[in-house]
Amino acid sequence: MKTPDFSSLVALFQEARRLAEMNQRPIVAVSSSPAPTLDPLRLYTAHRQGFFWCSRQPDLTLFGLGCEWQAEASGSQRMVEINRQWTTLCADALIEGPNPPLLLGGMRFDEQQPTAPHWTAFADASFHLAHWLVSEDAGGRWLRCQRRVEPGSDPVALAHDSLAAYQQLVRALPSLVSTPGVIERNALPASQWQAKVDNALHAIDGGELSKVVLARHVEYQLDAAFDSGAVMLRLHEQRSQSHLFAVHRGDSCFMGATPERLLSSQDGCLSTHALAGSTRRGLTPDEDQALGERLLADKKERLEHHLVVQTIAQGLNALVTDLQAAAHPCLLKLPTVQHLSTPMKARLKEEYSLLDGIQALHPTPAVGGLPRTTALDFIRRNEGFDRGWYAAPVGWLDSQGNGDFLVALRSALLTPKHCHLFAGCGIVQGSRSSDEYQETEIKLASIGRALRLAK
Structure with a gap:
């Protein structure tokens, strides 16, 4: 041009x-x-x-x-x-x-x-x-x-x-195209993380919580810096229905491929979706369909999903008119995992902005828990690491009130000689700690595949 x-x-x-x-x-x-x-x-x-x-x-x-x-x-x-x-x-x-x-x-x-x-x-x-x-x-x-x-x-x-x-x-710049080697991998052992899930289940059984989201943090020490451009190209190739983002601050980059939109606004019309409840993808079309049908029928997963739908509606209620949600969840299929998803729409009241909606919704039960204050306190006391911008809103807004914000899931923080990966899952009554650990493994794989981390 x-x-x-x-x-x-x-x-x-x-x-x-x-x-x-x-x-x-x-x-x-x-x-x-x-x-x-x-x-x-x-x-x-x-x-x-x-x-x-x-x-x-x-x-x-x-x-x-x-x-x-x-x-x-x-x-x-x-x-x-x-x-x-x-x-x-x-x-x-x-x-x-x-x-x-x-x-x-x-x-x-x-x-x-x-x-x-x-x-x-x-x-x-x-x-x-x-x-x-x-x-x-x-x-x-x-x-x-x-x-x-x-x-x-x-x-x-x-x-x-x-x-x-x-x-x-x-100006054309040379590509780094480097895949660093791993010097050391640090992560909480499976048994210790599952003990945290058991603690959450004890709090749920005692009536303190109805849901809490617990995440994992995996840190890699590297022998070279990642080429974030090459990683983004691989994420773009495998993105399916995911949304991609990369935010640079100094020599650090926070990037990911998230399935979840927190809230968007176009000419005063708000759009979001409740996303909670998940299972892996099948190795064959028949297995994949069976897993999806099982997820749709799973009482525990449906309960977790309903809590998110209900809380989003309550959070937006004072800010909007004509709030509509699909009567039943559908399946959102990603490369390694499939989720229950319920689309939701509303009309933003004139006296409010998109960022008012972000303020009202974050953190949703899909990344925090219920009751919100109690769940956040449980996360602070038990999770054991700083989430930073993981599971938080990332997005854009313009001067006319339009914008779009994602929930920064399936993500990694890249620094010159380290890489930090994050993934979590919702704990409700009926959860099993071993199953939740495997769910985080599936979620970590979606960003890990693009990073090509080799021990």
Whole structure:
């Protein structure tokens, strides 16, 4: 494609500076144009930086490079604070073309949990406005330049800087294509993790909990750094119905292929799905069908699933109208596992935002438990590690209230010489610790296959 036009960028930034000086505050300026030759996946695999996103139904791929503006927040109301900062910044956004400014990021699972050293680059809540953003959907491929223009800014200097950053975006970079060797693998032995499940079952039998999700953390010490681009290519090849994401902070990358959408908003219409209850995939079509039918009929799995449906509905109730949920769950089939899934839709009330919905829902019983406060306390006391951004919302939102957030499951944190894998499962009455351990093994395999970790 043609290089973005210098004079057009200068004119855009001049007008943004005029508005900034008039209002005495920064103005976001966005210029977007068709970019049929720019492939977000190819660009991400070349740069191995920024933010990558590939969601299904609807299909959308994003690659954002460079940080033009950052919003961070801590505490229990962190998403409300992010929404306040973003809304303030975009109040008078100057938009040239059909695409509004778009913010990318996520948050920690539990802001009360002490932060482990390998998660220090990832704040309680952290969102970036990418300098250059490439998107691909049913309408084609688009390139966005997003700038925060201050009163007194130099439009010519901003335009030169943006064009230099664009040249970096499209510049071909050498691929690492390295598959590190494993120096050491650290994980809680199966018997010790299963003892934690037994503790959870004891609390459930005693009436303290109706459900709690316990996760596992597997750490690999490596002899070289992973090529996150190569890993993403493999995840893309095997993605099935999964959504893909990669978030870079410094030299760390949190990435995964998750089956679960927490909440999306398009023109005020919210979409989500309850996802709980799982079994493995069969080796033959007949076995796979039999396993799916058994899952649909399993009372324990159906109970776990119903709790998630019920809690999502309760969490959204005050924020929405016309809440609808499918009468019965269906099967969501992924490469190594199949889940019970119930689609849900609602209309967001005008006085609320998508991030209000995220704040209300997280953590759902699919990743936390019930009652929520008691389950979180049990996880803090018993799980034994910092989840960081694992099982937390990761996604995007634009200045018009649209956005999409995933639950960051089937994921890994890559650092220069370590790799951290995470997987969990829901414990309810009737769970068996050995079965739950095997379920986590199946879930770990989905990301482990793309990482090609070899002992």
